[in-house]
Amino acid sequence: SDRIQNEAYNDLRPGVANLPDKEIIAQYDTIFVGSPCWWHQPAMVVCTFLEAYDLKDKVVIPFFTYGATTYLNESMQKIYKVTPESKHLPETLPEDLNPDDITTPGPPDDAGIDMPGGANGTEAWLRRIGIIK
């Protein structure tokens, strides 16, 4: 827990063993990025992964597992920040009302962030975001 908090709060990039080759990632147009929410942020190793590739114009769709919904916006914002040249689904996020502070929940700003909410919810989520017609 301490290690993960240190990585999250200090915006560190832990190494990733066996990153897929760039040519493999290049074949995909849409990339679903799943992560736990750890200390109010994505697993920082997911940021290491995302920054290792040219994701320009690819569609990045983040989703999270989490214990509470209070940090979903912060976590989503982070994925969007580290993939600045990608398109995203949803295209925009609710305004982060406390962007300079990831350590406290701040004013509620997570309403409307849509997550699968569990394996049983995945199909309905894919329909809501328009991946399954």
Ligand SMILES: Cc1cc2nc3c(=O)[nH]c(=O)nc-3n(C[C@H](O)[C@H](O)[C@H](O)COP(=O)(O)O)c2cc1C
């Ligand atoms: C070190 C640590 C930090 C966590 N921080 C948060 C958090 O900030 N917000 C939250 O909603 N859940 C938090 N959780 C709960 C995890 O998000 C949850 O356990 C995880 O998403 C469930 O997936 P898993 O079964 O693969 O661990 C944390 C869990 C751990 C172990």
